[in-house]
Amino acid sequence: MACEARRKPVLAEPEFTDSCAANLARAAVENGCIVPIYTILPDHVHVLIMGAEDSSQPKKAMERFKYLSGTWLFHKRPGVAWQDDFHDRNIRSSDDWPNHVRYIALNPVRAGLCENIKDWPFTGSIGTDLDEILDTTI
Numbered sequence: 001m002a003c004e005a006r007r008k009p010v011l012a013e014p015e016f017t018d019s020c021a022a023n024l025a026r027a028a029v030e031n032g033c034i035v036p037i038y039t040i041l042p043d044h045v046h047v048l049i050m051g052a053e054d055s056s057q058p059k060k061a062m063e064r065f066k067y068l069s070g071t072w073l074f075h076k077r078p079g080v081a082w083q084d085d086f087h088d089r090n091i092r093s094s095d096d097w098p099n100h101v102r103y104i105a106l107n108p109v110r111a112g113l114c115e116n117i118k119d120w121p122f123t124g125s126i127g128t129d130l131d132e133i134l135d136t137t138i
Contacts, residue, residue: 034127
């Protein structure tokens with residue numbers, strides 16, 4: 001999870017979310033990763049990022065994503081910035097994977113931003129089929 005430094009509710013704007021998704025895709029591909037699910041909320045982003053090959057570097061992909069999207073924020077939204085760090089968690093068991101997908105997918109619902117996970121326009125995936133992932137985990 002990456003948070004806007006002062007938790008300003010400015011991230012869920014189409015101009016940012018489009019750039020954010022493009023930067024996340026770039027960072028994932030550059031580091032051999034896929035993103036089964038991400039969701040962009042007004043003041044933070046949840047990303048499930050996984051290695052797709054032996055040489056994958058998910059942590060570097062997340063760092064690259066924050067750099068790319070942070071540069072966009074610096075130029076387009078002065079005064080808005082990511083927190084210095086991000087919260088990461090390693091999923092050690094395949095049994096835990098669906099729980100993390102559900103947590104990310106349901107975050108906009110829990111926050112009162114929508115009633116159904118498919119109604120939130122700022123949830124997506126990179127390198128996988130989001131509908132298939134949601135259908136098998138939700």
